[in-house]
Amino acid sequence: MSHHKVRITVNGTAGEDEIESRLLLVHYLRDTRGLTGTHVGCDTSNCGACTVMLDGRTVKSCTVLAVAADGADVLTVEGLAGDGRLSPVQEGFRQCHGLQCGYCTPGMVMAATGLLLENEAPDDTEIREGIEGNLCRCTGYDMIVDSVRWAAANGGAGEAASRHVHGGGALTPDEAGPAPSGSQPAPVVTP
Amino acid sequence: MGSMVGAAVVRKEDPALLTGRGTYVDDVRLPGTVHMAYVRSYLAHARILSVDTSEAAAMPGVLGVWTNADLEGLPPNRSVPGMERPCLAKDRVHFVGECVAVVVATDRYLAADAAEAVLVEYEELPVMASIAAATAEDAVPIIEGTASNVVLEQVLSATDAEEELAAAPHRLAIHLRNQRCAAVPMEPTVCLSDWQSSGLTIYATTQTPHHMRNEMAQMFGLSQQEVRVVAPDVGGGFGAKASCYPEFILTAELSRRLRRPVKYVETRSENLTSMVHGRAQEHDVEVGFDDEGRLLALRVRITQDCGGWPDATGIGLPTLTSFMSGGCYKIPVIAPSFRSVVTNTTPVGSYRGAGRPEASFMIERVVDHVAAELGLDPLDVRRRNFVQPGEMPFATQFEGIVYDEADFPGALDKVLEHVDYPQLRKEQATRRDDPSASLLGIGFSTFVEMGGFGPTPLFEQFGYVGGWESANVRLNVDGSAVIKVGTSPHGQGHQTAFAQIVADELQIDFDRITLIHGDTATVQEGIGTMGSRGVPVGGSAVMKAAIKVRDKAARIAAHMLEADESDVELVDGEFRVKGAPGKSVGMGEVAVRAFKPHLLPDGFDLGLDETAFHEPQNLSYPSGAHCCVVEVDRDTGKVRIARYVAVDDCGTVINPLMAKGQIHGGVAQGIAQALLEEVSYGPDGQPLAGTLVDYTLPSAVDLPHYETDHLVTRTSFNPLGAKGLGESGATAAPQAVVNAVVDALSHLGVRDVEMPCTPQKVWRVLQQNGS
Numbered sequence A: 001m002s003h004h005k006v007r008i009t010v011n012g013t014a015g016e017d018e019i020e021s022r023l024l025l026v027h028y029l030r031d032t033r034g035l036t037g038t039h040v041g042c043d044t045s046n047c048g049a050c051t052v053m054l055d056g057r058t059v060k061s062c063t064v065l066a067v068a069a070d071g072a073d074v075l076t077v078e079g080l081a082g083d084g085r086l087s088p089v090q091e092g093f094r095q096c097h098g099l100q101c102g103y104c105t106p107g108m109v110m111a112a113t114g115l116l117l118e119n120e121a122p123d124d125t126e127i128r129e130g131i132e133g134n135l136c137r138c139t140g141y142d143m144i145v146d147s148v149r150w151a152a153a154n155g156g157a158g159e160a161a162s163r164h165v166h167g168g169g170a171l172t173p174d175e176a177g178p179a180p181s182g183s184q185p186a187p188v189v190t191p
Numbered sequence B: 001m002g003s004m005v006g007a008a009v010v011r012k013e014d015p016a017l018l019t020g021r022g023t024y025v026d027d028v029r030l031p032g033t034v035h036m037a038y039v040r041s042y043l044a045h046a047r048i049l050s051v052d053t054s055e056a057a058a059m060p061g062v063l064g065v066w067t068n069a070d071l072e073g074l075p076p077n078r079s080v081p082g083m084e085r086p087c088l089a090k091d092r093v094h095f096v097g098e099c100v101a102v103v104v105a106t107d108r109y110l111a112a113d114a115a116e117a118v119l120v121e122y123e124e125l126p127v128m129a130s131i132a133a134a135t136a137e138d139a140v141p142i143i144e145g146t147a148s149n150v151v152l153e154q155v156l157s158a159t160d161a162e163e164e165l166a167a168a169p170h171r172l173a174i175h176l177r178n179q180r181c182a183a184v185p186m187e188p189t190v191c192l193s194d195w196q197s198s199g200l201t202i203y204a205t206t207q208t209p210h211h212m213r214n215e216m217a218q219m220f221g222l223s224q225q226e227v228r229v230v231a232p233d234v235g236g237g238f239g240a241k242a243s244c245y246p247e248f249i250l251t252a253e254l255s256r257r258l259r260r261p262v263k264y265v266e267t268r269s270e271n272l273t274s275m276v277h278g279r280a281q282e283h284d285v286e287v288g289f290d291d292e293g294r295l296l297a298l299r300v301r302i303t304q305d306c307g308g309w310p311d312a313t314g315i316g317l318p319t320l321t322s323f324m325s326g327g328c329y330k331i332p333v334i335a336p337s338f339r340s341v342v343t344n345t346t347p348v349g350s351y352r353g354a355g356r357p358e359a360s361f362m363i364e365r366v367v368d369h370v371a372a373e374l375g376l377d378p379l380d381v382r383r384r385n386f387v388q389p390g391e392m393p394f395a396t397q398f399e400g401i402v403y404d405e406a407d408f409p410g411a412l413d414k415v416l417e418h419v420d421y422p423q424l425r426k427e428q429a430t431r432r433d434d435p436s437a438s439l440l441g442i443g444f445s446t447f448v449e450m451g452g453f454g455p456t457p458l459f460e461q462f463g464y465v466g467g468w469e470s471a472n473v474r475l476n477v478d479g480s481a482v483i484k485v486g487t488s489p490h491g492q493g494h495q496t497a498f499a500q501i502v503a504d505e506l507q508i509d510f511d512r513i514t515l516i517h518g519d520t521a522t523v524q525e526g527i528g529t530m531g532s533r534g535v536p537v538g539g540s541a542v543m544k545a546a547i548k549v550r551d552k553a554a555r556i557a558a559h560m561l562e563a564d565e566s567d568v569e570l571v572d573g574e575f576r577v578k579g580a581p582g583k584s585v586g587m588g589e590v591a592v593r594a595f596k597p598h599l600l601p602d603g604f605d606l607g608l609d610e611t612a613f614h615e616p617q618n619l620s621y622p623s624g625a626h627c628c629v630v631e632v633d634r635d636t637g638k639v640r641i642a643r644y645v646a647v648d649d650c651g652t653v654i655n656p657l658m659a660k661g662q663i664h665g666g667v668a669q670g671i672a673q674a675l676l677e678e679v680s681y682g683p684d685g686q687p688l689a690g691t692l693v694d695y696t697l698p699s700a701v702d703l704p705h706y707e708t709d710h711l712v713t714r715t716s717f718n719p720l721g722a723k724g725l726g727e728s729g730a731t732a733a734p735q736a737v738v739n740a741v742v743d744a745l746s747h748l749g750v751r752d753v754e755m756p757c758t759p760q761k762v763w764r765v766l767q768q769n770g771s
Ligand code: FES
Pocket: A039, A040, A041, A042, A043, A044, A045, A046, A047, A048, A049, A050, A051, A060, A061, A062, A063
């Protein structure tokens, strides 16, 4: 099995690794870089649990060889929340109960973020079509649609994703500040 | 202090899960971990002639290859005595996907390479991949040592109701199929076993860590204390993760042998043939009724396809179907019976609703058939047969099956507040006359199911120690609280719901309450999360433990206030003396005092730390009324859901936001069963849907917007008044949709369309009936 040296920037942090040529990007992120937020839900590129942004476009990271991402800039779910705050999409999912078990969620959040970068104000049909490649078995999708609509009305794709797309790199860990914690005040919302 | 129970609080679980900081089993990293991969059978029924592991064993990174012969003495998975499935197939394979050998290597890619290099020689045996084939004249028993593929037969009534059926003014025979479905949690099965000298730790995708601990301890001859099972974040389960899988036992055994942590990560392709399937029942029904549509007698013969090996949970499912076969109707005689048939397919176990959706589908289709036969409105037939609210609790003819408080007609009235039924009927008629318009169909499902499983005598039949749940509530010296609970949520939001319950009982800040679950080392005892028992049984245990803490806190407060305990009350987070509003101590001060022996009465037990068990007196019975409006395209047969309205009565609602999520998710799975999903096999036992796309797992464009509402009839069967909600949607939806599809076509004389109502099937029905 041949090995290659790759340089891949993930969430603003550059990395140089010696990897096997057949290593999938999703396994590179999870196993080599230790970023386990990106999930694997299938082996036939159907589920979207592995969705990340690669040089400004959302991709299913199980369909990309890590060697093919040499020199690229990757944004994963771990890189979305800046300054201790959830991104608008993450916050939308939280406010509208767009997740249950959370397994599809990182991919779903990345897909929704990608959608909002392309279309700032999608209608419900456009939202459904935009996340069609991401499967969720828990929610029945309706509250995910609510979540994305909420995000569109409250800041869109968010700063980290915009910076990823429009250059300037992702937020560095310093800029990002502490990750949001579970003990944030929980506002009471009306469904 | 406002009540937290009933508030739509956003979840405590979410910040971690939304930022990629959840911990699922595959995220757990232990140094030195090696990876296990299976060699699976590609044939549905065959004798294993030889397994050549030599090439695989010599491959780079491979630590070993094992077959059944190498695992002498390893106990099989518990099931029906005499029909236990060995972890690795012994002499024969019973279904495509059955495990034949395992490989362990240093890396998961290398393990997969080596598994491919294992050569298995088979001799093909006749394949019986359907109930018909497995029960045919020339069928041979699949399980060695059995006389027939019908492995269990049971009659659940004293009569076969023939007399009543014969005497009824009308009689109908109906055949119904509840097709085989796959649960498909987005996270497949994953486990990581680490056998140390101090004992065995297993991280596993399970809904029942304590049960698994007990089983593992028994299998390996360890004390329960030496086994630790951890179910960290679990990515959905839907009942299928309540079964015990060979990989749990194998990774443990191989970790023991290799002295290294062994991890197994199932692929989705494996998952579709390896994780238990659900439903897979056929019903032969006879119903007797009068001119007004009053049901007089019902006979149901259930045939359960149990797959290649009876599953410990799966084997009990047709019993639940039998118990629920009367639905929410008063039928003088019900005569259910069932037979369980082994076939050359993946084993069948529980899937969201587990036995009750099959019953609900059957009786709700029967009611619509009766209405069609008599030319009556299906709602009138329902109303004439409902058990009335004044008759609750209602003892069915089955011993111990007693419906709790409910209002079946009230739920139907409520769903009708959301839809203009007469207007829909008018529109239906107009469209029928307009060949360019799609056909409109309106379907109802007035359902009742079982929630809040146990009680213990029932749960013992599924192999559990009990049907109770256990909780511990501790108030720390800083006034924060920790709950430990034996349920094992995998998306249900117990962290939030149980904190809401404790916030109310102790009147402390919701944000200062933490939940610990899913780890047998930290949670004293538990049964798990399945059977819609989280809130009614787990939540009741949490409530009881919190009340015990509050009572003890009140004793401390009374001491501090120099008052009699009976005069002390907790108001707005402070203990006060009744009639003396000036004197009070906060819960925080009481928490500190609980750790100061010198400031407490002599001999006072320190701390505020209480454990409680809740044993449900009985099951609870969530019910409701759902309405589905469909449009059927005359040219393509495609069914579009125009509206889906769900009124659910789960008793007390802890969190309306999460309740909505549970209903949506369940309804989505029910709609998917009605319209899209089916696990089917060729006659050779080859699965026809090997990927998520072939299985047509629905995406966001396949499912509609749902409208939800509640009718709240508290149950008296538990202190919270909650009935459970996790399975209602999946139980109610399939027949609401199918009734609507059949209704759309009823003017053509169509009485039935089998699930899933795919465009092809509906189109064919349209063609055959001269649309
Ligand atoms: S893991 Fe399913 S699409 Fe990538």
